[in-house]
Structures are given as C-alpha cells and as structure tokens.
Amino acid sequence: MSFILITGNAVLDIVNGVDHYPQEDEEMRASNQWVGCGGNAANTARVLAAHRHRCDWAGVLATNADGERIANSLQAAGVGLEHASRQAGTSPVSCITLNQANGSRTIVHYRDLPELSAADFCQIPVERYDWLHFEGRNVAELEKMLAYTRDNIFDQPVSLEIEKQREGLAALIPLVDLVMFPRAYAQLHGFSDAESFLRDQQAKYGSIWMTCTWGEQGAWAIDQLGVVFHAPALKVEQVVDTTGSGDVFNAGLIHALATGQLLEEALHYATELAGRKVAQQGLEGLM
C-alpha cells in the first residue's frame, strides 16, 4: 500500500444513457440516468483507493448540496478529504450523453468555482506521500504547486496528466517524472500514432517517462532511454461506457508503478484495467 496524493477536479456527473446519439434539436428519452461523482482526479483517486492505497484528494469542493454529495461519494470510496478546500459557490457539473450503442460519452461541462490555489496546496505536507499525481489544469498555480512539491519531497515520483491543450502546461513536463497523454492531445498536435508523438515530446521536454492512450489500439509508453512499449487494448464484448477510462488508466499505471512493477508491466496493467472499465458502467469494482 502506498500513500498517494491526487490533485485536481471533482465534479458532479449527470449521465443520460441513450440508444443513439441525438440530432441537434432532437427531443429524446434517456433509457437510464445516474448521477454521481466524476472529474479526472476524483475518478483516479477512487480507483486507487479501491486498489487499497491510502489516497488523499486535493481540490476545491463547493459548499452547496452537490459539493456535499461529491464529498460523500469520495469518502464512501475511501478517499481522504483532509486537503479539500471548501469554498462557497456552485459545484462543477458535467452533463454526459452516453451513447449505449458504442459507449461514446459526450461531455458538456459547466464550471463556476475557483480552482485550487497554490497558497492552499502549499499547506499540504507533501513529503508524507509516496506518490503525487496532478491533473494538468490551472497552469500558473500548478507551476507553483509543482515547485513546492519538488522543494519538499525527497525522491517520490510525481506524475502529471496532460489531457487538454493549455497555455504553458507542456513547459511543466520537466518538473515531473511521468506524464500521461490521451490520443486526442496527440492528434491535436498533428500526430496519427502514439509512438511518434511520444518521441517528439521527449525530444522537446526531456527523458521523462510518458504514456499515450489510443482507444481500441491500446496504449504506448516511453522510458527514459527512449524505449517504447505497447500494450494492446483488452478485447471486450461490448464497449458500454468510456467515461473516465483515461482516469482509470492513470490509476492503474500509478498503482502498478507504486507497487514496484516495471513501466512495461504497468502499461499492460493500466491498459487492461481501462479495458475492464469500458466494458462496464461506472467505476465500481475496478481493482
């Protein structure tokens, strides 16, 4: 068991399962609906807690009813909230249309809540943790959080998820040990395969471990020597729900590496775990 700090977002997800993706201006019925805790960091934290790590989440929780609901589900999943910052305001909400024909999830996200400040983060005794993971957002504050972390830890691994293109975010890569990218980010940068994308990122930002998930093709990783590994996607009978599959991959990777697996082994484990996730609804039982 490791003691892990996950910093980033917790969101209320309102998911409507539909039998086809709606046309614009269509009125349709959802076949089912569920409401629960989401957000990349919160999802990763829940799956790590299910793997029996002691896991704390750092981020902002609104003091409204949705914030209570999010807090309750994180706590019920065993995630520690000692470093959650409670602020007046509205919880971020994602309205997710889940196409049950192919598992695709279309997310409309609304947010009107301050981000976690570096001033709050820098109160956290980071040296206590065995692993520290950050969601790549709120770049100016994140840079200060990473600098504080580096100044206060010994040699614990620091990982960073870079999901979206954000001004200045890539420049933070040299501050961490492992970066997780998704296919969409590589494609946005003009790459049509993970290996050339990862080689390009290493050429730009240094010999840092990096991974890139690529949906039905599985995932790739590159180590500090530039050796590239590939793990094929798990064959699943039906893709049911892809919501949070990247967050689950990240949890699988952190779990495997924190428990002493090699990068290649960890990549296989994370890819398999993400494959199990897309074959089911929600995050329950992913361990």
Ligand code: FRU
């Ligand atoms: C899935 C997810 C959802 C959340 C959205 C936030 O990766 O974390 O749970 O609503 O992304 O952008």
